[in-house]
Amino acid sequence: MAESNIAIELINVDKHFGAVHANDKVNLSVQSGTIHGIVGENGAGKSTLMSILYGFYQADSGQIKVFNKDFRAISSKQSIEAGIGMVHQHFMLVDNFTVLENVILGSEGGALISESLSKARIELTRLAKEYGLEVELDVPVESLSVGMQQRVEILKGLYKGAKVLILDEPTGVLTPQESDELFRIFEALKNQGVTIILITHKLREIMSITDHVSVMRAGKMVAHRETSKTNPEELAELMIGRKVLLNIQKSKANTGKPVLVAKNLEIDNEQGLKRVSDVSFEAHSGEILGIAGVTGNGQGTLLKALAGILPISNGSIEIMGETITSKNSLNPEQLRNLGVAHVPEDRQRMGMIAEFIASETALLGYHNDKSINQGIWLKRALVKANCESIMQAFDVRPINPNLMSSNFSGGNQQKLILAREFERDPDVLIIGQPTRGVDIGAIEFIRKRIIDMRDAGKAIILISVELEEIMSLSDRIVVMCDGQITGTVNGEDADEATLGMMMANALQSENELKGAKL
Amino acid sequence: MSDIFLNAVLTLDASVRVCIPLIFASMAGLFAERSGVVDIGLEGKLLMSAFIAASAAAVFGSPWIGLLAGIFASSVLAMVHGFASITYKGNQIVSGVAINILAAGLTMILSLAWFKKAGITPTLKNDQRFLSIDFPGLELIDHIPVLGVIYRELISGHNILVYLAFAIVPMVWWVVYRTRFGLRLRAVGENPKAVDTAGISVESLRYKALLIGGILCGIGGVYLATAYNAQFVKDMTAGSGFIALAALIFGKWHPYKVLAACFLFAFLDAISIRLQGIIIPGVGEIPVQLIEATPYILTIILLAGFIGKAVPPKASAQPYIKEL
Numbered sequence: 078m079a080e081s082n083i084a085i086e087l088i089n090v091d092k093h094f095g096a097v098h099a100n101d102k103v104n105l106s107v108q109s110g111t112i113h114g115i116v117g118e119n120g121a122g123k124s125t126l127m128s129i130l131y132g133f134y135q136a137d138s139g140q141i142k143v144f145n146k147d148f149r150a151i152s153s154k155q156s157i158e159a160g161i162g163m164v165h166q167h168f169m170l171v172d173n174f175t176v177l178e179n180v181i182l183g184s185e186g187g188a189l190i191s192e193s194l195s196k197a198r199i200e201l202t203r204l205a206k207e208y209g210l211e212v213e214l215d216v217p218v219e220s221l222s223v224g225m226q227q228r229v230e231i232l233k234g235l236y237k238g239a240k241v242l243i244l245d246e247p248t249g250v251l252t253p254q255e256s257d258e259l260f261r262i263f264e265a266l267k268n269q270g271v272t273i274i275l276i277t278h279k280l281r282e283i284m285s286i287t288d289h290v291s292v293m294r295a296g297k298m299v300a301h302r303e304t305s306k307t308n309p310e311e312l313a314e315l316m317i318g319r320k321v322l323l324n325i326q327k328s329k330a331n332t333g334k335p336v337l338v339a340k341n342l343e344i345d346n347e348q349g350l351k352r353v354s355d356v357s358f359e360a361h362s363g364e365i366l367g368i369a370g371v372t373g374n375g376q377g378t379l380l381k382a383l384a385g386i387l388p389i390s391n392g393s394i395e396i397m398g399e400t401i402t403s404k405n406s407l408n409p410e411q412l413r414n415l416g417v418a419h420v421p422e423d424r425q426r427m428g429m430i431a432e433f434i435a436s437e438t439a440l441l442g443y444h445n446d447k448s449i450n451q452g453i454w455l456k457r458a459l460v461k462a463n464c465e466s467i468m469q470a471f472d473v474r475p476i477n478p479n480l481m482s483s484n485f486s487g488g489n490q491q492k493l494i495l496a497r498e499f500e501r502d503p504d505v506l507i508i509g510q511p512t513r514g515v516d517i518g519a520i521e522f523i524r525k526r527i528i529d530m531r532d533a534g535k536a537i538i539l540i541s542v543e544l545e546e547i548m549s550l551s552d553r554i555v556v557m558c559d560g561q562i563t564g565t566v567n568g569e570d571a572d573e574a575t576l577g578m579m580m581a582n583a584l585q586s587e588n589e590l591k592g593a594k595l
Numbered sequence: 596m597s598d599i600f601l602n603a604v605l606t607l608d609a610s611v612r613v614c615i616p617l618i619f620a621s622m623a624g625l626f627a628e629r630s631g632v633v634d635i636g637l638e639g640k641l642l643m644s645a646f647i648a649a650s651a652a653a654v655f656g657s658p659w660i661g662l663l664a665g666i667f668a669s670s671v672l673a674m675v676h677g678f679a680s681i682t683y684k685g686n687q688i689v690s691g692v693a694i695n696i697l698a699a700g701l702t703m704i705l706s707l708a709w710f711k712k713a714g715i716t717p718t719l720k721n722d723q724r725f726l727s728i729d730f731p732g733l734e735l736i737d738h739i740p741v742l743g744v745i746y747r748e749l750i751s752g753h754n755i756l757v758y759l760a761f762a763i764v765p766m767v768w769w770v771v772y773r774t775r776f777g778l779r780l781r782a783v784g785e786n787p788k789a790v791d792t793a794g795i796s797v798e799s800l801r802y803k804a805l806l807i808g809g810i811l812c813g814i815g816g817v818y819l820a821t822a823y824n825a826q827f828v829k830d831m832t833a834g835s836g837f838i839a840l841a842a843l844i845f846g847k848w849h850p851y852k853v854l855a856a857c858f859l860f861a862f863l864d865a866i867s868i869r870l871q872g873i874i875i876p877g878v879g880e881i882p883v884q885l886i887e888a889t890p891y892i893l894t895i896i897l898l899a900g901f902i903g904k905a906v907p908p909k910a911s912a913q914p915y916i917k918e919l
Contacts, residue, residue, distance in 0.1 A: 131792070132794070133791070133792060133917070134917075152791075152794055152796065153791065153792050153793065153794040154794030154795070155794075156794075157793075157794050158794075163792065165792065167788075169786065169788050169789040169792040169793070170786065170789055171781070171782045171785045171786045171789050172785060172786065172909070173785060174781070174782065174785070178778060179789070181778070182778060182779065182782050182789065182790070182793050182795075183779075183790070183793025183794050183795050184793075185775040185778065187775065188774055188775050188776070189773060189774055189775065190773060190774065190775055190777075190778050191773065
């Protein structure tokens with residue numbers, strides 16, 4: 078690959094959304110046949126920039142060259158024709174279509190689809206072999222795992238002749254193993270001369286697989302680096318504009334007595350399927366108990382049961398002096414009144430109501446509090462004042478209790494929800510995915526707050542799919558696989574390899590031999 | 596015995612006649628809803644096209660001109676619906692209801708202005724209507740027991756629009772499941788973003804779907820006024836558009852299943868007339884209203900999840916707004 082071979086060149090690309098300057102005179106040049114990373118916080122304009130390149134949005138001004146030819150897209154059609162493919166963060170798949178139907182959509186060839194279906198079948202089989210992208214072709218995509226759906230998206234791009242493949246936060250939904258598999262595919266694509274643009278906010282990915290990296294901050298392109306000549310600290314600083322602590326400092330836990338004791342828990346999920354079986358653990362005051370595991374191995378179900386959303390079908394939970402069993406359950410409100418706060422995993426669906434204003438989101442779950450009610454009326458002024466003060470305490474921006482919840486960025490939404498739960502001064506905190514989809518600056522803030530709560534003597538149960546988060550915060554880590562606990566590790570002894578193997582339950586037999594050591 | 600058999604055949608025959616506007620309207624709705632646009636305005640389009648078809652046939656003296664005029668009227672309303680709900684991203688239910696109200700009002704005002712009678716058009720002469728076609732060989736087969744009755748009453752002796760309705764269903768199936776347009780149609784109703792990012796215009800697809808719906812619904816209205824009846828009468832659709840919508844849900848947006856649902860609902864309608872005043876031993880007299888309400892009751896039971904599950908196209912009723 079000649080060094081002068083430029084696949085994509087953006088010159089002074091500018092884009093406004095109303096008052097928001099999403100892309101401010103952005104320049105970028107991507108060499109053909111390389112993996113080029115674009116990093117930046119959420120809202121820095123990475124996705125907008127790539128959507129312009131993919132023809133989903135049109136730039137207000139600026140010039141784009143694709144393989145040294147002037148390029149202007151009024152829809153994705155022109156981009157596809159120019160050899161650009163994009164794998165969006167939220168997949169653009171028709172759920173009830175088969176893999177084959179999804180792939181041919183938009184490039185069917187003739188007016189009838191039977192011919193293009195059989196043509197696509199041959200071509201996809203070839204691509205699958207060439208790049209190790211095996212997927213079942215005749216099943217509806219909704220029945221595939223997230224990792225497989227992502228393959229379908231990549232195949233879609235390749236089938237349409239993409240020479241440049243843009244991937245927007247591709248590993249956000251993947252397990253570590255699936256991510257590794259994806260990076261292996263990247264290498265295979267690169268070897269065949271495909272150019273890959275990787276949008277991410279995970280610096281580890283940038284460091285491990287890209288050749289070049291460009292950094293965006295607040296709509297501007299602030300730096301270009303050769304990956305081998307930079308380091309995560311420098312990139313983080315460029316992204317945020319100030320120094321950040323990637324590794325949170327924390328003192329040794331001052332562990333107190335157990336406040337939540339789970340014994341032989343068995344829990345069914347909403348569909349009535351048993352997702353947790355024979356799970357026992359203790360959470361102590363003044364400690365953070367991390368629960369690690371690949372998404373969908375029962376952690377979510379466990380979290381909901383601890384928060385009172387799902388009933389348990391067997392076993393017991395002793396919590397703040399009360400005992401929860403299959404016959405004696407407490408609802409979320411009763412649990413809150415006992416001093417158990419819950420930050421749900423899915424903030425968009427369970428933590429807030431997008432169409433509510435911030436002050437309303439800030440009282441969800443506590444709307445029956447005597448202090449804010451007067452007869453059947455809510456004391457609106459007080460509710461707003463309360464919201465304003467917790468927004469201040471948690472640095473939620475903008476501090477505007479009347480703004481629609483959906484208009485806050487992901488990080489600020491999350492901070493608002495955490496503020497709601499933390500400011501009640503609970504004794505037990507159950508937190509799911511505290512920093513999912515949150516930018517680095519806010520991650521640092523949130524993690525510090527969680528440690529502050531621990532130091533204040535609270536018992537914290539933390540569930541996260543980010544291993545790095547579990548490892549940097551937890552004093553103790555239990556690992557779940559297939560609804561069971563497959564290992565317990567002390568925070569300071571944890572390493573990714575061990576946890577990864579426990580997550581895959583590969584240690585089970587070894588566990589019994591050296592369980593004490595782990 | 597032969598009396599009961601003849602009665603059964605005649606009931607089926609009546610069902611076929613009642614079924615036709617339901618088929619056209621529900622196939623129209625199928626295109627709209629598969630594209631992600633809820634079409635509650637089927638009733639209004641049926642009514643408008645019935646009125647315009649009856650008027651045009653009376654004035655110009657040809658059912659074919661009536662057919663074209665009816666299709667045109669219904670398509671115009673479909674485009675109004677599209678303009679409000681696709682281009683301007685308005686609420687599809689509100690837009691559809693508006694079309695129903697508009698049609699009910701316009702038919703009254705226009706009939707008064709054109710024919711000096713509120714809600715009625717002149718009675719059509721036979722050459723201004725679609726008449727029954729007798730199939731060849733009727734005399735020959737008529738003598739054969741059973742088959743003869745079926746051939747005479749059920750198969751032969753309908754007008755051209757009836758045969759068209761039954762021919763249209765497999766055509767709809769073929770278009771939806773076998774063509775590029777159908778693939779895109781199904782995709783845009785499930786996930787318009789997937790269509791947009793595949794380089795296909797969501798708006799143009801939805802407009803096309805609504806236009807096809809307008810044409811089909813138009814034929815249904817024409818049938819009501821110039822084939823089934825011989826004039827337009829106020830509110831003559833009598834809820835057919837809504838029953839078609841119920842059939843669409845009951846048939847889970849699948850052409851053949853929707854056809855079956857249409858026929859079931861039409862059969863219930865036909866039988867309700869025949870059951871009027873008849874006392875069934877041990878049960879007593881069945882209220883006609885109960886039978887007439889059956890399509891709606893069945894649909895509610897279906898929606899409540901008792902008989903299978905009706906899963907509408909995912910993007911149904913959502914205007915497509917371009918954002919990440």
